[in-house]
Amino acid sequence: PGDVDPAIIAEVAALARAAVEAVLADLDSMRTREGNHLRADLDERRALVADMVERIAVAADEGRLAMEQRLTERVQQLRIDLQADENAVAQEIVRTAGRSDISEEVSRFRGHVSHWVTLADGPEPCGRKLDFLLQEMNREVNTMGSKADGLRVSELIIAAKAELEKMREQVQNAE
Numbered sequence: 001p002g003d004v005d006p007a008i009i010a011e012v013a014a015l016a017r018a019a020v021e022a023v024l025a026d027l028d029s030m031r032t033r034e035g036n037h038l039r040a041d042l043d044e045r046r047a048l049v050a051d052m053v054e055r056i057a058v059a060a061d062e063g064r065l066a067m068e069q070r071l072t073e074r075v076q077q078l079r080i081d082l083q084a085d086e087n088a089v090a091q092e093i094v095r096t097a098g099r100s101d102i103s104e105e106v107s108r109f110r111g112h113v114s115h116w117v118t119l120a121d122g123p124e125p126c127g128r129k130l131d132f133l134l135q136e137m138n139r140e141v142n143t144m145g146s147k148a149d150g151l152r153v154s155e156l157i158i159a160a161k162a163e164l165e166k167m168r169e170q171v172q173n174a175e
Contacts, residue, residue: 038173039120042130045167049137050113052160056144056153057106063150068097102144109140127174134168 071093079089112133119126119133141164145157 035174038170042120042167042170042174045163045170046113046116049160049163049167050110052156052163053106053109053141053144056141056148056156056160057102059150059152059156060100060102060144060148061150063148063153064097064100067100067149068093071096100147100149102148105140105144105147109137109144112137112140125175127171130171130174131168134164134171138164138168 075089075093116130116133119129138161141157141160145153145161148157
């Protein structure tokens with residue numbers, strides 16, 4: 001050890017340092033590429049789910065109108081058989097239809113999508129925050145599914161939940 005030329009030690013140290021720096025640069029480059037692919041996938045899925053929620057809102061409105069029509073027809077039939085207070089009947093129809101209104105959930109979901117974009121565009125690591133946001137988005141979609149009525153609502157809810165689950169799995173890979 002004492003008879004090793006200091007120039008050789010310095011040269012080996014410089015080569016080792018250069019090799020470590022090259023490996024770290026490659027690792028950083030790979031992580032950047034992977035992050036860009038992950039971001040593109042999540043952005044595409046986010047847009048897809050946001051579109052599904054807009055379609056759920058339309059289908060739910062159609063379902064609510066159809067339900068109001070069915071209720072109105074049923075009440076008209078009952079009026080033939082029974083004497084009913086018109087105001088009470090009208091209030092009950094409005095109350096029943098109101099329980100199926102998902103406008104608040106759709107509005108909150110839109111806010112979550114907007115927040116997602118802000119987080120993803122920000123300079124800070126956001127994986128955990130996006131994971132939490134996905135939980136909130138899933139909660140809104142679940143509530144929409146339990147409240148909304150309509151022919152296409154169920155299939156759209158199932159598709160949206162499946163996409164949110166895929167997003168959650170992807171977010172687990174984000175920092």
